[in-house]
Amino acid sequence: MTAQHSTKGQVHLHETFLVLFVIIILLLLGLLLYSKFFVQSLQTRAATLSERDATVLLTKLTSLAELRCSDKPCLDTSKFLPFQTLTQQRRASYAPLLGTLRITVEEIYPEPLTDAVCTKTLYLQPSYPGSCSQWVLYNQQPKTLTSTQKFSTIVSLYYPETQVYTLGRLHLEVYRP
């Protein structure tokens, strides 16, 4: 009788432990799954926000005082090389606005004779604007790069030296660390 009582108690105790253990494990599993989905939804929301940020930035770039024409909706090509120099000299001023990305402009119409990237030397050549057709305006890479997103828009390019308008494409390559 005594031994039976003791065994019954022990079995009862073991059952309690087992039930509690199973409940805890189930709860933790539920929490883990929920957290995983929650983090996934956060990542999706973050990606959507970043994508929207990049689209807004692309639009902002076309109206940035450093690049745009004074009174017309176009980009002033004579500001491109100074902007390139300025962003390198004053990195701290532009990093919060632009972040880690690459901004390039290419002329698309009339079809350029060369695909050379514009430099000061090419700019000073008498054949300019025919001497080059691409500009790298800004390029700031993160220390670690996981992915890149590309955006682009058609822009009107203005050459004040010759007072000529052409058609170009503004490219934005956003680096994701």
Next chain:
Amino acid sequence: MLQKRGVSSDLFVWMFALIAGALLLFFFIIWSQRHATTSTTVEDIEFLRSLEQQISALSTTDDLSKTLTFPRSFQLHLDCGTLFTEQASESSSLFLFSPSSLTGQQYSLIGVPWRFPFYIDMFYYLIPKGSLVLLFYEPSAAAFITALDLPSTMPVKALAASAFSLTTLRQELQGYSRVTLVFFGRAPDASTLLAALKPLPVTILAVDLQRSLLTFFPSGQEQPYYGDALLVGAWFGPEQYTCMSKHALERFRLLTSLYNQKAVLLQQKLGSGSSCQQVLSQAQALLSSFSTLDTERIHTSVASLQSLNEDLERHDCPTLY
């Protein structure tokens, strides 16, 4: 002995269940608190980012004004280029003039391009419904007031200083939640005026057009302004004016540096034989001086730069801006 063992076993089970239950409950309370905080933070970040995007997007539309309604439970604060709520903060490069705390109500968002003398940036004004700016101008400032090109949606009324009457003013300001009185020329005694208009929420500013200087009352603090858009900023966001004007000046200096380099390149491109050389060279010398120029002399130099740019345009040369 036997009975004691049985009792201690039951007691142990109860104690174990109690402790384990309490621990589990504690764990779930902490977890749900953290989860709630994270969710609120994420929502707040999303709201701040989308607000910034909405404001930026305004510059790309033809209509530079729209109405924004904030959620009722929301409290947004602005402090020198940072937008923040209780849970989240976002740094912003926007020039936004508004009250320092924004709550769940309707606001008019208006954008004005800042030119000094060239286009520098967009200035945005977030104006609560029920705001009014009254401009009192002396005859010497009449031409300036007439030339002010302000959007029609801006709650601004201009009156001649001779029309100033305390009794009429007190009646006229009833029902407004935020009022700014701007005096172009001599302002009446600010402390007497503020006391007479109590408890109306009134801010007083005086503008010295000759020296391009603003005086905030009752503090008496003097601040320079650069261009009309910045002057308007002081009417709608006096709390952020000092910080914003400092940032604006930095941005202006950055742009002068860019135009300086543009002038150098244009000179090299056009060659020494060009008739544009002399004007470009003068403009370049002027642009180089901006980095060291004190705030008082900036206005004179800006006027000279504008005239040089007009010269370039007249002579069919590539203009600076």
